Amino acid sequence: MPITSVTKDPKALTMTVVAEFPAPLHRLWDAYADPRQLERFWGPPEWPAIFYRHDMAPGGRSHYVMTGPGGESAGGYWEFLSVDPQRSFEVLDGFAQADGSPNHDLPTTRMACQFEETDQGSRVVITSYFNSVEELEQLLGMGMEEGMTAAMGQMDAVIADLRSFAAGQATTTQILSDTRVRVSRLIRGSLEQVWRAHHEPDLLKRWLLGPDGWTMPVCEVARNVGDRYRYEWEQDGGGERFGFTGELLESLPPQHEVTSEQMIGTDGPSTTNELTLTPLTDGTLLSVVITYPSADVRDMILATGMTDGMETSYARLEREVLAAV
Template sequence: MPVIDITTDTENLTLTVIAEFAAPIERVWSAYSDPRQLERFWGPPGWPATFHTWDHTVGGRADYSMTGPRGETSRAYWEFTEINAPHGFTVLDGFSDENGVPNPDMPVGRMQFSFEPTADGTRSTTINWFESIDSLQQVIDMGIIEGTRAAMSQVDAVLQDLREYAQGKGTEVEMLDDTHVRITRMVEGPRDLVWRAYTEPELIKQWMLGPDGWEMTECEVGLNAGDRYRNSWAPVGDTEGEAFGFEGEMLLVDAPRRAVQLERMQGTGGPDVLNDVTFYEEDGATLITVLMDFPDKETRDMILATGMAEGMEQSYARLERAVLAVRGV
C-alpha cells in the first residue's frame, strides 16, 4: 500500500496525502503526467477515470470523468498553474457538468503534487487546499480519504511493467475491506481476444469451467447494459457434485475495457454480488481485474470458502490456452 499518511488540517484548510513508491522519480512523474497511465489509478476501484482532454502546460486544462459500476458518472477538471518536471505540478481542482463546464455550486480547490527521490524510490506529497472549512468537510463527507487510499492501492501495478508485476503469479486475491475483494490475473494474449473469450459463447465454453471434471451446459451472454445472462455447469462422468448455475443482469458494458454485472445463484433470491471486470493490455498481455462487491462480510467469506479462487485459476489457465489458440482468427 503506497499511502503512508493522510492528514487533515482544519486551521489551514488542507488535506495532505503522503505516499512512497518503489520506483525512481522519473517513473513516478511519467505515471502522473501521462493521462493513459493516470487513468489506471486516478479513481478508486469501481470508479475508474477517463481523461477526455489533457493539455499539460501552464494554463492548460485536463477534463476527466469517473464512471461507477452502475453507469453513474462524476465529472471534474484540473487547470495547471505550475509545472516543474519531474518534481511536481499544481492544479486548480474543481467539479464540472456532463459537458465539462465548471460547476459553480461545488467547491474549487488547489492541489499540489510533489515528488522527491528517496533511498528506496520516491516520496509523493499531495496537498489539497480548500476555500472554507465547509468545502473541506464536504469532500471528506463524500469519501475522499477512503477513496484516495483505495485509488492509490492501484499505483504499484502501473509503475511496473505488466509482466514484471503479474507474470507467473497466477490468480491473486486481495481483501480490500469487509465487502470488497480484488482478483487479478495476467493472461498472455491481446485484450481484443480476451474480450472475445469473455463474450462469445463458443469460446466461453472452452475455458470457464472451474476445476477439471465439469462442463458448461448453458451459456447465455449479455452484451449490453440491461441484458440478462445465465450460465450453468454440471459434473462429467465420475466427478462428484451437483449441477449449479448463476444468472444476473449486465449493468455496464464498455467493450473491450470493462463489464459490470449483478450475479446470483440460479433459483434463489440472492444475495446479489456485483462483479466489475476490467481489461488492461500492455505489450501483448492482458491484466484481468475483477472487483467483487459483496452485500456483507458473511457472504464474502462463504463464497471465498467454496474454492472460488482455485477454480478461477484453472479457468484462467484454460483461457490463456484458448486465447493463444484463436490468436490468428
C-alpha cells in the same frame, strides 16, 4: 525524489509537475494503467488510496477513496477524455461522494499527463488546468501541491518492483472493504482477444470451467444492457450441476461491463461484478471488483476456493483459447 519541478502559472491557470524515473517508458505507463500499482502512490503516504474502478479508455471512469490516519476518508474520480497509450491521457479530475458520484461543492480540474522517453529512462509531465484564480488558490490552499509531491515520492519503489506485477503471476484477490474484493490476473492476450473470450459462447465453453472434470452445457450471453445471461456447469458423466444468472447493467466494450449475479435455485441476495480490461505491456490486465451483500457472505464465498478456481479457468483461457488464436 522523482519530481524535478513544480510550476504554478496564475495567468494561465495551470500547475505543471515534472517527474523523471530511471525506468523504461512502458514501465512508467503501466504504473498509471494498473490500479494495483496506481493506488500504491496516488495519495500521500498517510492517505493511501484504493481504486474501486479504473477504466483507462476514452469515456471511462475511475473512482478512488483515500483514507486518513484517523479513519477519515476523501473520494475522487477521473473521467477519461482521451487516452493515447504510452504517450498521454487526459481526465476531468474531481472530488467524489462515498458512492463515487461527483461532489459538485468542490472544484474540478482538467489534468493532462504526457509521457516521454529520456536518455536516463522516462518522464511524466502532469498539467492541471483550473477554472479560475479562486479555484486555483482554493485547491492549493487545501494542500494539492504538497499532496501530489508526497504521493509521487512513492513512485520510485513502485516502478522498481517489477516482480509483483510480472506476466504469469497467478490470480490474486484483494479485499477492498467489508463488502468488496478485487480479483486480478494479467492475461497473455490482446484486449480484443480477452473481451471476445468473455462474450462468445463457443469460447466461454472452452475455458470458463473451473477445476477439471466440468462442462458448460448452458451458456446464454447477455448482449445488451438489460439483457439477462445464464451459465450452467455439470460434472462429467452427469453428476452435480449448478449455475448463475444475472443482468447486464452497464457495458463499455471492449474494456468495462457490470453485471449482477445470483446462483440459480436460490433466493439469496445477488452480487455485483465489475469487469475491467486494461492493455498493459505484457498482456491484458483483467480486474473484477465483486460487491457482496455483507462481509459474512464475502468470507463464505472466498473460503470455497473461488480464487483457485478462477486461476484454473484463466490458465485454461491462455493455454487453450488465446494460444490457438
